[in-house]
Amino acid sequence: MLGLRVWLLMAVTVMVAGSIHGKTRAAEGKTKKPRKNVLFITIDDLNNDLGCYGDGLVKSPNIDALAKKGVTFDKAYCQYPVCNPSRSSFMTGLYPDQTGVLSNKDNFRDKNPNVTTLPQLFREHGYFVARVGKIYHYGVPTQIGTSGEDDPASWDQVVNPRGIDREVHEKIHTLQEGKFGGTLSWLNIESDDLEHTDGIGATEAIKLMETHDPKKTGQPFFLAVGFYRPHTPYVAPSNYFEMYPRNAIEPVMEKPGDRDDIPEAALPDRPKQRELTKEQRQEIIQAYYASVTYMDAQVGRLLAALKRLDLEKNTIVVFVSDHGYHLGQHGLWQKSDLFEGSARVPLIITDPNGKSGGETTEAITELVDLYPTLADLCRLPKPKHLKGRSLAPILEDPSQPGKEAALTVTVSRGIRVKGPQGKRERVMGYSIRTPRYRYTEWGNGKNGRELYDYLSDPDEFTNLAEDPEHATTVEQMESLLKSAKKRAGATPVSENALNELGGRPQLEG
Numbered sequence: 145m146l147g148l149r150v151w152l153l154m155a156v157t158v159m160v161a162g163s164i165h166g167k168t169r170a171a172e173g174k175t176k177k178p179r180k181n182v183l184f185i186t187i188d189d190l191n192n193d194l195g196c197y198g199d200g201l202v203k204s205p206n207i208d209a210l211a212k213k214g215v216t217f218d219k220a221y222c223q224y225p226v227c228n229p230s231r232s233s234f235m236t237g238l239y240p241d242q243t244g245v246l247s248n249k250d251n252f253r254d255k256n257p258n259v260t261t262l263p264q265l266f267r268e269h270g271y272f273v274a275r276v277g278k279i280y281h282y283g284v285p286t287q288i289g290t291s292g293e294d295d296p297a298s299w300d301q302v303v304n305p306r307g308i309d310r311e312v313h314e315k316i317h318t319l320q321e322g323k324f325g326g327t328l329s330w331l332n333i334e335s336d337d338l339e340h341t342d343g344i345g346a347t348e349a350i351k352l353m354e355t356h357d358p359k360k361t362g363q364p365f366f367l368a369v370g371f372y373r374p375h376t377p378y379v380a381p382s383n384y385f386e387m388y389p390r391n392a393i394e395p396v397m398e399k400p401g402d403r404d405d406i407p408e409a410a411l412p413d414r415p416k417q418r419e420l421t422k423e424q425r426q427e428i429i430q431a432y433y434a435s436v437t438y439m440d441a442q443v444g445r446l447l448a449a450l451k452r453l454d455l456e457k458n459t460i461v462v463f464v465s466d467h468g469y470h471l472g473q474h475g476l477w478q479k480s481d482l483f484e485g486s487a488r489v490p491l492i493i494t495d496p497n498g499k500s501g502g503e504t505t506e507a508i509t510e511l512v513d514l515y516p517t518l519a520d521l522c523r524l525p526k527p528k529h530l531k532g533r534s535l536a537p538i539l540e541d542p543s544q545p546g547k548e549a550a551l552t553v554t555v556s557r558g559i560r561v562k563g564p565q566g567k568r569e570r571v572m573g574y575s576i577r578t579p580r581y582r583y584t585e586w587g588n589g590k591n592g593r594e595l596y597d598y599l600s601d602p603d604e605f606t607n608l609a610e611d612p613e614h615a616t617t618v619e620q621m622e623s624l625l626k627s628a629k630k631r632a633g634a635t636p637v638s639e640n641a642l643n644e645l646g647g648r649p650q651l652e653g
């Protein structure tokens with residue numbers, strides 16, 4: 145085991161890009177007053193089950209401590225509830241219809257070869273810009289340790305950690321033999337934090353903070369750290385599993401009748417997930433939460449390093465997940481759907497010079513807003529292509545109103561279009577979330593519509609879309625959705641293209 149451990153601790157691939165602007169940047173760093181650093185932490189498949197979002201069971205002390213220093217966004221929504229489309233959107237500042245990335249197989253450079261990404265903007269303005277782990281799309285777990293589907297133009301340096309979780313696949317419990325990412329899979333393993341991919345990633349990120357400390361280099365940094373947990377397989381050290389006794393977990397069971405008024409397109413079931421027993425659910429949720437708390441500890445290491453290096457007072461921290469995650473709600477697990485559980489994400493932003501600390505905002509927020517926000521906070525010129533809106537005014541005053549509606553889109557599961565034995569096709573789903581309602585159209589409404597009122601129905605049990613009593617609200621929502629689609633560049637996707645998309649293996653990651 146010792147030999148394996150030594151090897152694992154060295155299992156890091158570091159790549160440094162040829163820096164054509166190196167001299168210019170160093171000079172810039174010396175002549176201008178110190179600028180803010182950015183620590184951009186992205187989490188894979190993390191939902192809002194965290195202490196700072198009011199969860200009474202999940203232990204997330206480090207994320208909660210971060211929330212006390214910044215603004216917690218209670219109504220933040222991803223633009224697509226799957227890794228690659230969501231990440232491509234917030235990293236470019238474009239909506240998914242504009243990036244052209246509607247599955248895990250696409251690349252935003254195909255449609256937008258010269259788009260300036262968020263980290264690229266910082267590179268162009270003299271920052272040292274590095275990535276550790278998953279920022280753009282990675283197939284998890286298979287691409288761990290590689291650069292995944294990276295965007296080389298975004299970074300000066302990249303680090304690809306690979307830990308014990310990538311080496312123990314034969315031990316992992318899974319609902320589908322040989323599959324880990326697109327299904328539910330988990331493993332409790334006696335091990336040390338630092339043997340796992342995210343522990344190695346945190347160590348490498350801390351080294352980058354040390355070597356690229358602006359006090360030494362005269363150059364600010366933009367450090368993007370992408371943790372892999374709690375994405376499946378939920379592999380974490382045993383001590384984190386022990387924090388969640390299974391009988392203390394009260395899993396959500398599918399409510400009888402819940403699906404009666406939900407359109408077929410809205411329910412992307414994955415094999416064997418609806419039939420899980422209560423005991424199986426407890427075992428799976430224990431592993432998910434163990435992975436969350438393990439990841440939280442790695443976030444804590446990054447924040448402690450910022451403090452130790454006296455960088456806290458000049459570093460903006462963003463903590464965000466790429467999309468939400470279901471643990472049994474509506475009989476659904478994981479992601480890919482347009483319910484609140486998949487669309488909503490945790491988002492915390494700290495600005496050391498900001499007035500707010502420890503406040504929560506109810507402002508409707510989209511992840512596409514992150515790019516203009518960071519450009520604003522660091523006083524960089526915003527590229528013209530950006531479609532989001534800066535959150536700087538909300539950070540200044542969290543009681544400010546947000547957007548009228550947040551847009552989340554997805555390609556549906558295959559739905560039967562010609563009778564019960566007919567062929568299955570895919571349609572686009574577009575959903576808006578306002579402060580009170582969620583309204584969703586499948587296939588422009590031809591394949592179903594949904595309206596949920598969170599004031600009276602937080603669990604989305606009753607679909608009000610076809611209820612005559614709510615006709616006025618539906619009309620208002622139709623109009624809001626229409627304008628949201630317009631600003632997001634939604635165009636009719638040809639049926640063939642859509643079915644090609646849907647047929648691709650896009651669930652992993």
Ligand SMILES: [Ca+2]
Pocket residue numbers: 188189226227375466467653
């Ligand atoms: Ca993800």
